[in-house]
């Protein structure tokens with residue numbers, strides 16, 4: 001029997017394929033298109049203390065080999081998530097990881113506490129790519145001290161595995177990665193979207209109402225892969241790689257450079273069953289290359 005399970009800070013998942021937050025709704029929306037039990041884990045849309053309407057449209061624009069989004073973290077809020085979105089998963093035996101965010105450290109702590117008391121949440125992923133309103137709007141994830149502070153606060157608020165999700169919008173991502181690991185993160189995931197802009201030359205206005213947005217999709221993959229490789233060499237906790245993964249081959253690249261698991265984001269908008277195809281493709285590769293344990297593939301990158 002081939003081993004495909006991996007361990008993420010004490011959470012064992014049966015294969016390394018997860019959904020990326022914000023690209024798979026709350027999970028149940030995708031049930032008509034694929035068997036959710038094929039997934040290693042579902043990571044749901046980012047949750048905040050109170051419901052949020054998000055930004056005004058247009059908030060998505062397609063760009064070459066990618067998309068720019070400024071959804072603005074629209075979500076139902078943590079309480080409605082627990083009462084309405086979580087129960088269907090009690091019958092489907094896959095781990096649900098809640099992605100969380102806030103405007104203050106206290107917000108993050110409170111959301112983490114509430115989710116920790118809910119049956120059926122297997123882990124927390126902290127989206128630190130959010131502006132801290134108390135610190136003049138500096139993104140938590142671009143400052144090592146703020147990244148430490150928010151991760152440490154969540155760590156003390158929960159016994160669930162904590163994954164810190166890193167932003168690529170920094171000069172050296174390994175500095176932030178080390179900071180969140182020092183603060184107690186059980187794993188790190190990267191990358192969130194790259195900040196971008198798209199202009200309508202007919203009107204000379206931005207395509208997005210928010211002006212800037214986050215770039216995702218195949219266009220970001222080489223950047224994401226480079227950052228995952230750098231971080232995997234810098235920290236001793238599991239690294240979860242994402243950014244532009246469309247196929248099993250893309251996923252394998254991330255595993256080879258050191259990612260213990262991967263997430264699939266933008267690909268879900270093109271093919272709602274993309275994750276299931278990626279699980280199958282990884283299995284085929286392991287079989288064709290006679291690899292009995294996926295652990296032997298992870299980090300097997302050769303540079304000479």
Ligand SMILES: Cc1cc2nc3c(=O)[nH]c(=O)nc-3n(C[C@H](O)[C@H](O)[C@H](O)COP(=O)(O)O)c2cc1C
Nearest residue numbers: 020021022046069127191192216217243244265266
């Ligand atoms: C429409 C959309 C919504 C997103 N919402 C969230 C979110 O709520 N929380 C979060 O941490 N990341 C969010 N992301 C970022 C993705 O989870 C992922 O980090 C990024 O898109 C890169 O992966 P990809 O190229 O496979 O899409 C969102 C991305 C998109 C495209």
